[in-house]
Amino acid sequence: DTAVSQTPKYLVTQMGNDKSIKCEQNLGHDTMYWYKQDSKKFLKIMFSYNNKELIINETVPNRFSPKSPDKAHLNLHINSLELGDSAVYFCAVSVGPRFYGYTFGSGTRLTVV
């Protein structure tokens, strides 16, 4: 079983569409994250979420919204997609970064045309 699984692996869509990326974890960790990796490989935190608290990076447009139906899932919804949203999106989970590292999913490559 994959510890952190993302679907789909590839997503090609047109500008203006609304899309979702799903993330599921079977590690039982409390905290889940979404990161965006651009074409230059820079990783940017978008959201941190546990059962109690959602922390949003203030630079993330409000077209992006995380939704967690349960503790094992944190999905990323993107409205009105723009060309600049093209990137690889990674889900990650952690007990907490203070003493443990993250476990990453394999990524979703989003291409907006």
Place this chain on the structure above:
Amino acid sequence: SQQGEEDPQALSIQEGENATMNCSYKTSINNLQWYRQNSGRGLVHLILIRSNEREKHSGRLRVTLDTSKKSSSLLITASRAADTASYFCATDYNAGNMLTFGGGTRLMVKP
């Protein structure tokens, strides 16, 4: 701007040589972590060093941390072609339980 910045951005070495990558950061941290990313894959956690530690080893990896200089280094000894990947440092500096990553060092190990 990135909290962590790696140096060099790219490194090419022969198999068997050692590879050293450096990371600098800007604010006080709780810990610093190193990750590896193979092409087209997710990041894999390698090692975590706490702010009160100065050196840590894991197999062929050696990490140092100098909090006075706000810098860390990752040494891979006796490199192998399979070590070819991008290496990222990440810092936990109390930013809402989130890690901040640097831009990575792209390591190529030639057989």
